[in-house]
Amino acid sequence: MSGDDRGVATVWTASIVAVLVCAAAFVFWIGAAVTTRHRTEAAADLAALAAASHSADGPGAACERARQVAARMSVTLLTCRWERGDALVEVRAEPSGQPAAAGRAEARARAGPVDWPP
Template structure:
């Protein structure tokens, strides 16, 4: 004799709730991982720009005897080779002040453009 009763394998009104919770947990983990990746990329860009600013300011200071225009051109050359753009290069007394920004635009529009500043003095023997 055949029975026409349907057996519920899931076990009641909570059927499928584990799938929903698992999907929510996976979505949360992916969101956190994406945020950590974004913050890591931002920190790496900042460190790269700080290095470009430091080296650009040192290059400008080491070429200060050639004049401010030539020294700033040297800072631009250094920054360009480090994938950065010199935003400003100016002199305050005998110190070179260099500000660089990111040459690549691969960042979300809602993030501010990264930049870094450095200052370097004249190169030579101490008085």
């Protein structure tokens, strides 16, 4: 071997390991963001259903029930309003275990009262 080639394998190996670690971190970050988004959408759906199922108790009590459901699912209820008998909710979730750069997930859902015909 000539003196110019010493240590080349180490440099190549270190470079490949660095690229693999970065790729694994990126895949983890994307997976965590997708999981947060799905959790947020599910929470919005359940909060809207909870509000709609308690519509007979009045808008205030129904929105309080939606807030309780959202809190149990670790999301924040941003809005709860009524439009032509339908509950419209919007929730936000902070990414868990991720840097703030991952961003927040927001979702909206709409549900009508249980006893009203479609």
